[in-house]
Amino acid sequence: MSDYKSVRVTRGRGGWGGPLTITPTPDKPLIYSVTGGGIHPVAARIAELTGGEAFDGFKSSAPFDKIAVAVIDCGGTARVGVYPMKKVLTVDIHATSPAGPLANFITEELFVSGVKPDDVEEV
């Protein structure tokens, strides 16, 4: 099989949702960073601990079914909903709670927020 490992991501201070367990697979290897300024440190840490492939969503796009987790720095409305809507596990750097037209897609099983690198732990 593969050498992928799992991590557990818990909500940070003021955050919401989770915890999420993230395990990349050969079919779903991407740690998808949709943040400004390249691969966010939280995405880099998840990739390092799991063996997943860090991927910059602002450089090129990937199909949803290749994404093990999306790491976003959403201030609350757009990105915060679109990945959970597609059932993609979503980690928000900012401490947002469900809001906006897509809020009903945002569940504790799919979404965790307020996350810092220290909130990512090996399982």
Added chain:
Amino acid sequence: MSGIAAATRVVYESTVTAVGGQVEAFLDHGLLIFFGEESPAELHDMSVRHRPTVREEGPRPGDVIVLGTQELEVLAVGEVVADNLLNLGHLDLKADGGTEARLPGDVCVAVQPLPLLHAGDVFRIVRGGVAAGPAAGTAGVAS
């Protein structure tokens, strides 16, 4: 035009390049989402994409956001708005009348219908009074 404050300055200006299929539905929620052209494909359907020509600063309360022919006075701005706009071309515009941003990405303007933009329309942020007179206070609605 007359009575314009001396220090009027465009801090951000951009041209709309594409408007996603879900944008009109979001307008019914008083919400308009912008992203730069390089944003991931999955965000295109819900957002107005655009190509900036001036990218100096994010909005502040009191600035005026000009969307096509409509002018909107900024009432409140969340803490991550400037980074989002300057790095990603991303803006969440909410016509909710909020005087405090409830979410860190919010830019709040008065409750009003937001325009459906089209490719080629210009989007800019102006500081120092477009609609507002030199005495400050409320922005003029008529022009």
